[in-house]
Amino acid sequence: MRTVPQAQEITLQHVQRLDVESVPIERVLGRVLAEDVVSNRNHPPCDISAMDGYAIRFSDVKGATKNSPVTLNVVDDIRAGSTPKHPVCAGEASMIMTGAPVPGGSDAVIRVEDTSRRSHKGRHSKQEHPEAVDIWVEVPSGNNIRLMGENLKLGDTVLNVGAVIRPAEVGILSMVKKAQVSVYRHPTVAILATGDELEALNEPLNPEKIPNSNTYSTMAQIQALGIEPVLLGIARDTREHLEEKLLQGLQYDVLIVTGGVSVGHHDFVRPTLQDMGITIHFWRVAMRPGHPMAFGTGPKTKVFALPGNPVAGMVCCEQFIVPAMRKMMGFGQLYRPTVEATVASDVKDRAGRMHFMRAHLSGKENNLQIESVGAQGSGILMSMVRANALMVVPVECDYLRAGDRVRVQLPGSDQFQTEPRLDIC
């Protein structure tokens, strides 16, 4: 029987990052970048105005106030995307729009709110620039000017292999015109339920049968990783039907089998997988819920056999499938986040297995409290509905007292971490 960290380590040893695929920018959010991205432009392309206002020489407006404004001749009107027609000489200003290039001679921009236009006959013809502008404030050199390349410099690597693509990264990719992006491929995933006792979702309700919920809770756990699994339905308890279904499942990168891996004589998932050429690396883990949990590998496929109890299946999926899938997807941070919290009321437990206790986390980030949501039977999926966290009771621990500090795993959070950090340390 493996410990949770041992089983995680074995799983990750047998799982590698997948190959690279090219994906359109519209589909790239949340993926892991498989190429260094180099900027093909300076951005901004030249010194540009950060505001709508007037490009001026800062020395011209020294001492300007609302009561004693400085009046400058307006010599140009520079829109974003156009080129300045005139430099700015002493005593002059150019109207300038946000994003427009700053004209030669000017070294600062005054925002339009700090100015007022007025009729004035300047050195230019009435048609071109009939007005002058009063400037009410003084500003330092460089005011409201964005320097060439302050965001992106031509030739610089702006995003690195391994970067997780968030909205800001999508923006950068569009700036350097990466309409197609190289990312690590997502695994294909199939889910197979097993057992004559199961009632399929599309079958009429039969009170004697067990509803097949594991397919759907596991499906949702995989969907939460951004992957759409294929549902293979239910393999019945004959060798032939099981083999047929497993054969379908072995076409995928990952096959998740639910149920059928305990020690009873009706359970033949494990031997059937072995007969089909799958090497089983472990099939029991010292954890609660989730004891009968198997992991195997074939030429193409990683096989996870989850316990049939609904909560056990979900908890095992979190501990083993989620990190393995994230490694395949190219992530560096594989593990669900854990936080330290204070036990709110005494917890009696059995030692010998790491217990992922369904619990409720409350309080502020510097004063987190954790409390069991009650009955912990591994069939009581409703307690997962009531929980927002898993309290990690260490293997050797048979009692937690109110006030003890304990690790808490947050399966609902997508802020993954690089280490499992299941123990206080």
Next chain:
Amino acid sequence: MRTVPQAQEITLQHVQRLDVESVPIERVLGRVLAEDVVSNRNHPPCDISAMDGYAIRFSDVKGATKNSPVTLNVVDDIRAGSTPKHPVCAGEASMIMTGAPVPGGSDAVIRVEDTSRRSHKGRHSKQEHPEAVDIWVEVPSGNNIRLMGENLKLGDTVLNVGAVIRPAEVGILSMVKKAQVSVYRHPTVAILATGDELEALNEPLNPEKIPNSNTYSTMAQIQALGIEPVLLGIARDTREHLEEKLLQGLQYDVLIVTGGVSVGHHDFVRPTLQDMGITIHFWRVAMRPGHPMAFGTGPKTKVFALPGNPVAGMVCCEQFIVPAMRKMMGFGQLYRPTVEATVASDVKDRAGRMHFMRAHLSGKENNLQIESVGAQGSGILMSMVRANALMVVPVECDYLRAGDRVRVQLPGSDQFQTEPRLDIC
């Protein structure tokens, strides 16, 4: 000019939860439930075994140990999904599989690992049950028995209107055979960029132009909410083209316009929207980055006009569009999470606007440190790439000292909260 909380409040006043739609269970993850879900079954349907093992009478095995086992006649073999053929009388046991119904007369199950089968001639014929079993442990009454309805009780409401559907909820929905689920509809969203200065992603690189990145970063921010926006491209700076594009956008529940809402004379998004019957509720917010930010409403459409600067657009989207969209989607928790952190090094700022400073959050949950990532120009999207958090510098604050406590917003986290909590309180 509105404060951030005022602008958030105005936005949310004008936005309502959308209507209800029926969605297949395969598409229901992350949605908000629009119906109370009542269980149509007991689960378990009767008292069942939690283990593969033997159903016994606990009084029969009192004092049993490995060295001094109790031997019981095996009278039945109960598989999951089958019905017990014999009750368990004193001195008897029935083999039982996980999930199988516990036979009458028995009040506990011993797991198979704590037993050993042996040849024994019982009262039943050799063909039926030729064996007896040695039990090595004593157990309390009820051991390894799952009680009828301990997960779901027939007629009980198991999920409530407003519940956010996570994997556990998907499992429960499948247990009660909800293949179609009523959830609040997601808004349809269109994104329109504006400005002659913009270079489309599919246009050749022109160093004089500004790459249209806002469409893509905003797209990704909307995708992160689980919604696929429609991209309307770029409206050029003519009234006709802008009207044509806005008219397209007003077919959607939400229209996001980027650029074109500052005070310069080339900016006619706001008046054009007003001429088209959109009521503008605010168009400036006292925040940095993001000052020119407008919100308007028409008969069908909520219109958000984001500033054209890439970072400003992203930050405004987080503060106003994300909560509004989440309200439309039926969520109770509308706001990005914020945490308290300690300022790692002094920050000089200008008072008068709430500043969302791009920053790096580090440390453990009870000792978080926050530090600016450097230059904060609102065109420097690369600083959003370097940041993992936004440090919220309060409106009245012009200086933060190392050691000060400050609120930090986490745009990367999906652990939303019910209050904005942007200030220390």
